[in-house]
Amino acid sequence: MSLLIGALTIGLILSLLALGMFISFKIYNFADITAEGSITLGASIAAALIVSGMNPLSATLIAMAGGFVAGTLTGIIHTKFNINGLLAGILMMTALYSVNLHIMGKSNLPLMSQQTLISLAGDIGFIPDNDTAVLLVILAFVALTGVALHLFFRTNLGTAMRATGNNPQMIRALGVNTGLMITLGLGMANALIALSGAILAQYQGFADVQMGIGMMVWGLASVIIGEAIIGGGSVGMLIIGSIMGSVIFRLLVAVALRLGMNPNDLKLITALFVFIALVLPYITKKMKKRGVEVK
Amino acid sequence: MIEISNIKKVFNPGTPNEVLALDDVSCTIETGSFVILLGTNGSGKSTLLNAVAGTFFPDSGTIKLNGTDITNMQEHQRAKYIGRVFQNPCSGTAPDMSIAENLALAVRRGAKRGLGAALNRGDMEEFRKKVKSLNMGLEERLANPIGKLSGGQRQALTLLMSTWIKPDLLLLDEHTAALDPKTANKVIQLTESIVNKDKLTTMMVTHSMQQAVNLGDRILMLHNGKIVYDIKGADKRVIKASDLLAMFDDIRKKEQIDPSASDMLRENYI
Ligand SMILES: Nc1ncnc2c1ncn2[C@@H]1O[C@H](COP(=O)(O)OP(=O)(O)OP(=O)(O)O)[C@@H](O)[C@H]1O
Numbered sequence: 004m005s006l007l008i009g010a011l012t013i014g015l016i017l018s019l020l021a022l023g024m025f026i027s028f029k030i031y032n033f034a035d036i037t038a039e040g041s042i043t044l045g046a047s048i049a050a051a052l053i054v055s056g057m058n059p060l061s062a063t064l065i066a067m068a069g070g071f072v073a074g075t076l077t078g079i080i081h082t083k084f085n086i087n088g089l090l091a092g093i094l095m096m097t098a099l100y101s102v103n104l105h106i107m108g109k110s111n112l113p114l115m116s117q118q119t120l121i122s123l124a125g126d127i128g129f130i131p132d133n134d135t136a137v138l139l140v141i142l143a144f145v146a147l148t149g150v151a152l153h154l155f156f157r158t159n160l161g162t163a164m165r166a167t168g169n170n171p172q173m174i175r176a177l178g179v180n181t182g183l184m185i186t187l188g189l190g191m192a193n194a195l196i197a198l199s200g201a202i203l204a205q206y207q208g209f210a211d212v213q214m215g216i217g218m219m220v221w222g223l224a225s226v227i228i229g230e231a232i233i234g235g236g237s238v239g240m241l242i243i244g245s246i247m248g249s250v251i252f253r254l255l256v257a258v259a260l261r262l263g264m265n266p267n268d269l270k271l272i273t274a275l276f277v278f279i280a281l282v283l284p285y286i287t288k289k290m291k292k293r294g295v296e297v298k
Numbered sequence: 299m300i301e302i303s304n305i306k307k308v309f310n311p312g313t314p315n316e317v318l319a320l321d322d323v324s325c326t327i328e329t330g331s332f333v334i335l336l337g338t339n340g341s342g343k344s345t346l347l348n349a350v351a352g353t354f355f356p357d358s359g360t361i362k363l364n365g366t367d368i369t370n371m372q373e374h375q376r377a378k379y380i381g382r383v384f385q386n387p388c389s390g391t392a393p394d395m396s397i398a399e400n401l402a403l404a405v406r407r408g409a410k411r412g413l414g415a416a417l418n419r420g421d422m423e424e425f426r427k428k429v430k431s432l433n434m435g436l437e438e439r440l441a442n443p444i445g446k447l448s449g450g451q452r453q454a455l456t457l458l459m460s461t462w463i464k465p466d467l468l469l470l471d472e473h474t475a476a477l478d479p480k481t482a483n484k485v486i487q488l489t490e491s492i493v494n495k496d497k498l499t500t501m502m503v504t505h506s507m508q509q510a511v512n513l514g515d516r517i518l519m520l521h522n523g524k525i526v527y528d529i530k531g532a533d534k535r536v537i538k539a540s541d542l543l544a545m546f547d548d549i550r551k552k553e554q555i556d557p558s559a560s561d562m563l564r565e566n567y568i
């Protein structure tokens with residue numbers, strides 16, 4: 004039971020990462036590898052500030068702001084200096100590795116007995132079991148975030164961002180600075196990803212400089228699973244899908260590990276999975292075409 | 299009024315693919331004038347429109363719109379004054395967004411975009427009314443993604459979008475070229491009524507002699523990045539398609555004597 008609750012909780016925490024990847028990958032078609040640096044950035048800022056005695060809420064908000072800055076910088080590198088998006092992300096991710104080490108002062112920073120958002124959530128009065136309380140609080144928070152994001156993408160600014168990903172030529176002709184929209188969007192995405200890292204650090208009780216490795220593909224996998232379950236559709240549906248995808252993916256992994264999968268294979272299998280999910284539409288299209296030719 | 303002065307544009311300078319796309323082009327277009335741009339493929343029509351719209355900056359020369367120098371303004375900054383419809387029906391709309399959302403994007407052309415709801419009830423009523431005036435039955439499909447519509451429907455909507463906020467200048471680049479003749483006709487009629495209603499200053503590129511004869515009050519014919527004919531006033535009113543074809547023939551004949559050959563001839567005979 005507690006294993007299930009644990010998997011659900013981590014799935015929900017990482018769904019914030021999935022929502023960030025949803026913004027960069029689905030709204031902007033931008034595979035933003037800054038994620039691997041910014042999830043660790045969020046974790047290290049939150050951990051370092053909490054250890055230094057700051058209250059966990061402020062620490063988490065500052066961690067989010069850090070992610071926003073990181074994403075914005077990737078956006079500026081990409082749009083102002085015309086550097087390929089993937090390369091811009093790689094530059095940022097690499098730079099963040101050193102930044103994160105500096106913030107923590109070492110490669111692993113444990114949170115001992117400090118008060119965290121997680122310990123606060125666990126102490127909520129009316130739910131007796133700590134783990135269940137944490138799960139429910141995070142569920143409520145993620146749901147709120149999803150609703151807020153959904154509403155945001157229906158505002159004038161949000162629709163301009165979506166149009167930037169959908170048809171930049173058109174939206175530029177309607178007076179929108181597409182470079183600014185991409186930069187803002189990447190900032191938002193990485194703020195969410197850093198938030199995910201900040202909460203994850205508080206949940207697992209430490210921040211580690213390696214914790215970001217493979218996280219971008221993990222986020223992509225969640226978004227892709229979510230889209231497959233929901234079957235595409237509106238932004239709102241895709242947001243729900245990304246959250247569900249993250250939780251389901253975490254559950255699948257927990258089950259696989261339980262059944263004896265070697266944890267070392269986890270990232271290989273995740274990568275394979277995303278690869279298959281990405282090429283599947285292409286292959287089916289090709290097969291369909293061939294089918295037509297045969298007729 | 300738009301004043302284009304000595305605009306020059308070379309693509310891929312210093313490479314074997316160097317193209318002189320605009321060769322010192324100057325012209326002044328009066329407010330309310332509807333100008334048709336003609337010319338063979340590669341003569342520089344799109345490049346001229348793109349230079350005015352700010353897709354790229356010219357190598358030299360200036361562009362003024364109603365007295366303001368816009369030469370160094372970014373494309374998205376000029377969009378406040380300029381409406382555009384492209385040749386490709388896919389270019390002017392965001393395919394995955396609904397008709398209503400596309401219209402809402404156009405309503406705020408050149409305005410600040412904040413955290414207000416993109417779609418509000420008042421707008422929707424207006425969207426329905428204007429879309430209904432297209433007589434395409436689209437007013438019932440405002441919530442559908444615009445990418446599912448036909449090319450003609452998308453061009454009609456793009457035309458509506460680009461003129462929703464009255465532009466100081468409307469740029470149409472072969473906006474009916476991708477449509478079947480019947481649909482093209484419909485979109486041309488719509489263009490005429492919109493341009494006439496608001497007396498829009500318009501530059502329209504076309505390859506159709508018929509459109510060139512029937513529409514507008516001035517024809518600019520481009521060749522090799524230069525304006526080679528400028529037909530306006532009474533001349534424009536009486537011009538026939540056959541006259542325009544004769545001009546094209548004229549250009550073609552001159553073309554057969556390439557520049558180096560004509561230099562040689564000049565040296566030998568003059
Ligand atoms: N982005 C670009 N890069 C390089 N060359 C270009 C570019 N855009 C246009 N050209 C070249 O500039 C010249 C003028 O092109 P332009 O598109 O303006 O012609 P056009 O008159 O619009 O022709 P068409 O009737 O075929 O649309 C052509 O030789 C073209 O190949």
Ligand SMILES: [Mg+2]
Nearest residue numbers: 343344345471
């Ligand atoms: Mg052209």
